[in-house]
Amino acid sequence: MTIETVGVIGAGQMGNGIAHVFALAGYEVLLNDISAESLEKAVSTIDKNLERQVGRGKVSAEDKAAAMARIKTTLTLTDLGQTDLVIEAATERETVKQQIFDALLPHLKPTTILTSNTSSISITRLASRTDRPEKFMGFHFMNPVPVMQLVELIRGIATDQPTYEALLAVVNRLGKTAASAEDFPAFIVNRILVPMINEAVYTLYEGVGNVRSIDESMKLGANHPMGPLELADFIGLDTCLAIMNVLHDGLADTKYRPCPLLTKYVEAGWLGRKSGRGFYDYR
Numbered sequence: 058m059t060i061e062t063v064g065v066i067g068a069g070q071m072g073n074g075i076a077h078v079f080a081l082a083g084y085e086v087l088l089n090d091i092s093a094e095s096l097e098k099a100v101s102t103i104d105k106n107l108e109r110q111v112g113r114g115k116v117s118a119e120d121k122a123a124a125m126a127r128i129k130t131t132l133t134l135t136d137l138g139q140t141d142l143v144i145e146a147a148t149e150r151e152t153v154k155q156q157i158f159d160a161l162l163p164h165l166k167p168t169t170i171l172t173s174n175t176s177s178i179s180i181t182r183l184a185s186r187t188d189r190p191e192k193f194m195g196f197h198f199m200n201p202v203p204v205m206q207l208v209e210l211i212r213g214i215a216t217d218q219p220t221y222e223a224l225l226a227v228v229n230r231l232g233k234t235a236a237s238a239e240d241f242p243a244f245i246v247n248r249i250l251v252p253m254i255n256e257a258v259y260t261l262y263e264g265v266g267n268v269r270s271i272d273e274s275m276k277l278g279a280n281h282p283m284g285p286l287e288l289a290d291f292i293g294l295d296t297c298l299a300i301m302n303v304l305h306d307g308l309a310d311t312k313y314r315p316c317p318l319l320t321k322y323v324e325a326g327w328l329g330r331k332s333g334r335g336f337y338d339y340r
């Protein structure tokens with residue numbers, strides 16, 4: 058399975074980061090979104106982030122230009138039909154992901170590996186509703202994608218070995234490190250990370266600390282690069298809540314109960330950095 062062309066669905070913070078690292082590694086990238094504005098914003102974000110890497114001497118100006126030239130955008134999902142690998146990085150909602158796969162599959166060449174960057178949804182279930190469960194995998198990048206070293210590889214129950222090996226080779230070509238996770242709710246990183254964030258929200262909710270003292274404590278007391286509430290704002294509070302709900306529903310344990318304060322913030326539209334307000338105010 059030779060992979061040279063990659064289709065990325067969703068031009069949000071994960072999708073643009075994924076397009077960035079694939080283009081830099083020499084893959085031809087076709088980035089799709091339903092919004093022209095999101096596509097324009099994604100291309101300018103990639104340009105800015107590549108420029109930052111040029112400024113720090115991590116990428117040459119020539120490599121940046123070559124990477125930018127390898128990224129094409131399209132508003133038409135079916136344009137991705139001839140790519141060798143598709144990475145779905147749309148909203149973390151199962152119905153949205155399914156609608157995307159349903160629309161794409163009739164146009165997708167039979168050999169294409171289909172993946173989802175889902176941070177928590179069952180890969181086996183997503184795969185079972187496609188025409189290629191053996192060529193379907195979870196391909197989970199961490200945010201910010203150009204900086205974070207890890208990629209989780211999650212096999213569904215039917216995923217075959219050649220598909221796994223093809224993605225492992227892709228991760229190596231990206232210069233990243235793969236971690237294999239079994240297909241259980243939220244896999245490895247988010248199974249551990251997001252309950253920690255939820256606990257930080259409970260710590261705030263119960264008045265044990267305030268936003269700054271909680272974040273400061275975990276930065277200085279546990280050497281985390283970001284405090285848990287700052288990190289929640291960075292990930293997106295809606296995504297954190299969606300992951301807690303998947304854990305709560307999938308593992309049926311009250312220890313995964315989403316904090317009511319997290320739910321309230323999401324209901325208010327306070328989603329973190331992307332909406333201008335979360336635990337911090339970015340306006």
Ligand code: CAA
Pocket residue numbers: 106107109110113115175176198199200201202203204205246247250282283288292296
């Ligand atoms: N693109 C390219 N480079 C970037 C970048 C981006 N988007 N963001 C930061 N960088 C680079 C900077 O240029 C800088 O490079 P050098 O090391 O060469 O100087 C480096 O990353 C550090 O950046 P900054 O100096 O600007 O800021 P910082 O030191 O505060 O680090 C951070 C920023 C890397 C985001 C750091 O705060 C961090 O690691 N935070 C935790 C991130 C984390 O936990 N991510 C996982 C989230 S969970 C997830 O993603 C899974 C999920 O499904 C929800």
